[in-house]
Amino acid sequence: MTALTILDQLPSGLLETDPKALLSVLGGPTLIRLPGDAEPPLFVSVLLHGNEVSGWIGVRRLLRQQTRLPRSVWLFIGNVAAAAQAVRSLPGQPDFNRMWRNATHPVATAVLAAIADTQLFAVVDLHNNTGSNPHYAVVTDLAPGSLGLAKLFSDTAVYVKQPATVLTRAFEGKAPSVGLELGPVGDPRADRRAHGFLKQLLNLGRLPHTQPEQLALFRTVARVLVPEDVVFGFAAEADGEVELVLDDSIEASNFATLPAGTWFGRSRGNARLCVLDNDHREVTDDYFDTRDGNLSARLPVIPAMYTTDPLVVRQDCLCYFMERLN
Numbered sequence: 001m002t003a004l005t006i007l008d009q010l011p012s013g014l015l016e017t018d019p020k021a022l023l024s025v026l027g028g029p030t031l032i033r034l035p036g037d038a039e040p041p042l043f044v045s046v047l048l049h050g051n052e053v054s055g056w057i058g059v060r061r062l063l064r065q066q067t068r069l070p071r072s073v074w075l076f077i078g079n080v081a082a083a084a085q086a087v088r089s090l091p092g093q094p095d096f097n098r099m100w101r102n103a104t105h106p107v108a109t110a111v112l113a114a115i116a117d118t119q120l121f122a123v124v125d126l127h128n129n130t131g132s133n134p135h136y137a138v139v140t141d142l143a144p145g146s147l148g149l150a151k152l153f154s155d156t157a158v159y160v161k162q163p164a165t166v167l168t169r170a171f172e173g174k175a176p177s178v179g180l181e182l183g184p185v186g187d188p189r190a191d192r193r194a195h196g197f198l199k200q201l202l203n204l205g206r207l208p209h210t211q212p213e214q215l216a217l218f219r220t221v222a223r224v225l226v227p228e229d230v231v232f233g234f235a236a237e238a239d240g241e242v243e244l245v246l247d248d249s250i251e252a253s254n255f256a257t258l259p260a261g262t263w264f265g266r267s268r269g270n271a272r273l274c275v276l277d278n279d280h281r282e283v284t285d286d287y288f289d290t291r292d293g294n295l296s297a298r299l300p301v302i303p304a305m306y307t308t309d310p311l312v313v314r315q316d317c318l319c320y321f322m323e324r325l326n
């Protein structure tokens with residue numbers, strides 16, 4: 001079996017297919033090259049993470065509406081096997097958004113080989129995220145075209161260099177590229193945003209150029225975790241068993257600056273949060289002060305992706321701390 005299927009038309013019934021059923025229609029990761037009035041093509045990727053379905057729902061809606069595309073589209077539908085199980089990736093699979101550096105994975109190798117001789121208009125990789133956040137684009141380079149693409153989506157953007165294996169990194173210097181965080185899975189606004197943004201982009205003759213100072217540009221400085229052995233809960237529902245009670249209202253302040261002294265929660269005994277910097281060094285004491293069981297920020301912080309979903313806290317983290325780049 002080949003790693004990647006390449007098609008030059010939509011398989012029949014695809015636009016009626018739900019994310020979980022894509023595996024049975026496509027059989028695996030698929031690149032579909034659709035002709036349109038303008039060239040070069042817009043490259044769109046969806047479902048690199050199998051449970052992040054808003055991209056596919058938005059693309060499907062767009063393609064249903066258009067009998068003729070204003071611009072060619074190359075659509076990469078990624079981890080359909082994980083989508084069938086509604087998970088990010090299956091045990092034993094690579095993370096499809098961590099396999100693009102040097103393209104060691106056969107799917108990534110095949111996609112990059114398929115586009116090697118093609119100039120692209122832009123690259124848009126669609127994701128869902130967690131917690132209540134403003135819309136934001138993730139850029140992996142600061143080229144004016146990539147920032148222009150980011151600003152079309154939102155005035156807020158996050159610049160990341162790590163991990164170096166995300167899809168957009170493979171296009172650095174070749175085409176303007178962004179990852180878009182559409183909002184939580186299951187929120188119809190996220191699906192609408194995917195659809196609306198792609199429609200706008202397809203009808204553009206050229207991409208605007210944007211300078212860093214025209215955006216609220218952030219980068220990650222630290223990741224805040226709840227240690228595995230700590231029983232935690234959020235202020236609204238925490239009961240007596242909980243060692244660490246966290247403030248659920250922080251979620252409303254994602255991407256806002258919180259002053260030094262901001263209360264993050266209450267701890268019983270020695271339970272505390274763990275903060276890791278970008279090099280995975282523990283820097284908890286730089287960020288938090290625990291006095292009389294109260295956990296507060298030692299300095300001004302900008303939380304992002306702060307979530308009150310305990311499952312996400314366990315699987316990923318409580319939040320990130322950001323800094324403004326400009």
Ligand SMILES: [Zn+2]
Nearest residue numbers: 049052127128
């Ligand atoms: Zn994702």
